[in-house]
Amino acid sequence: MEVSLLSLSAADEPLRQHGRLHTDDVGVAQDVVAEVFEPHTLEPLAAKRLDARLNAVQIGEVTLGYLTYGTETRISLPPSGQWYHVNVTLAGSSRIARTDGERGETEGMRGAAVLLPHRTQTIEWAHDAAQFGIKIPRTALETHLSDLTRTQVTGPVDFGLIIDLTSRAGRGLLRCLDFVRREWDEDGVLAQHGGTRRHVEAMIMTNLLMAASGPHQNLLRQEHTTSRPAALKRALDYIHEHAHELPTLTDLTAAAGVSARTLQLQFLRNLGCTPLQYLRDVRLRAARAELLHPRSADVTVTDVATSWGFYNLGRFSSLYRSVYGETPSETLRRAKGG
Incomplete structure (x- = not known):
């Protein structure tokens, strides 16, 4: 500049x-x-x-x-x-x-x-x-x-x-x-x-x-070091690459190459949450990104929520609002209005 x-x-x-x-x-x-x-x-x-x-x-x-x-x-x-x-x-x-x-x-x-x-x-x-x-x-x-x-x-x-x-x-x-x-x-x-x-x-x-x-x-800086266990890194990579496929805990343990108990402990010690809680948060952020940037004028909250595995719309709306301070419909309405 x-x-x-x-x-x-x-x-x-x-x-x-x-x-x-x-x-x-x-x-x-x-x-x-x-x-x-x-x-x-x-x-x-x-x-x-x-x-x-x-x-x-x-x-x-x-x-x-x-x-x-x-x-x-x-x-x-x-x-x-x-x-x-x-x-x-x-x-x-x-x-x-x-x-x-x-x-x-x-x-x-x-x-x-x-x-x-x-x-x-x-x-x-x-x-x-x-x-x-x-x-x-x-x-x-x-x-x-x-x-x-x-x-x-x-x-x-x-x-x-x-x-x-x-x-x-x-x-x-x-x-x-x-x-x-x-x-x-x-x-x-x-x-x-x-x-x-x-x-x-x-x-x-x-x-x-x-x-x-x-x-x-x-x-x-931590992302460029080897301080995290290799199994945890494999699980995180798998989650971010396959979140849309709604992987199960079994999928994550297979990708990580460790037992479910070991993986749970590694997530709790390093990230303060369980693998499925982390996966839920990734899916929630992805849903918000789609609501903020709808792919067409016909997209609905239901379309976005279900595509990311949130099938109980009331629970999805409550969780979304607790994190982002507004309902999914408010986000989508603002995005379409803009």
Whole structure:
């Protein structure tokens, strides 16, 4: 990503065809940005008039927006419990404070800030600051981390506050965002076809997880070590490759080459769940992915649920809602409406 591509002129700014806001009114800016991202408090810090601009697109469950205020501002973001945000500074600078005691600064093309769903954060923007804001549902990012590491992620991840965009992984995140920006700015194939957006969404989340610091890096590294028993790895591979076939415990023990008791113990010790609980969670995530990205306008919740082995629709709906905070029909309705 080159700085020249990120000119702040109205003609060249990223995602310019997807404008959501251009105003000097503080109240309007706060309301529209809150609608796209999350409720917050916006406070100008200088006498210079606000010049707020927001362009945004929806990529599956991920929101990507270009935002600038044109003057010094302070944003107070309370905990929501629902969203991770990443502010990728493209120009200017910002200062960030979190209630876990972390403080940091970002500079254009050198740093990004990770805002957590379970913390209060305060962000001060310089007058010339411009950022890509990425909003990702907590369930989506934690599910993606679970899939990458083949482990259970059951709580919010305490990512480090600042991402170093000059690092190898940081540069990868910038390249990923520039690719996405180009697709939407140039009306590329991926922008035109909704079915491909889940892959773009996954690419953004993968690059983010690789670039951000935090305890999740231990899980990512663990996938490249031999610390897990070989039988457990064989069982996990089998589950992810054959989940749609609804394998039984007998199938899993055959693939792993150990007894059912040994496999149960290895799952409990390493993942905190039984093999069939793990399989159920994989099937549930797959069902959600299909509901978020229906293959046709005629797809129903029943079609998706039964294809992944959830034949009791009431129980499926209850389980789904307990994990994702909405019913399967609400997810599908939103996906079709989008």
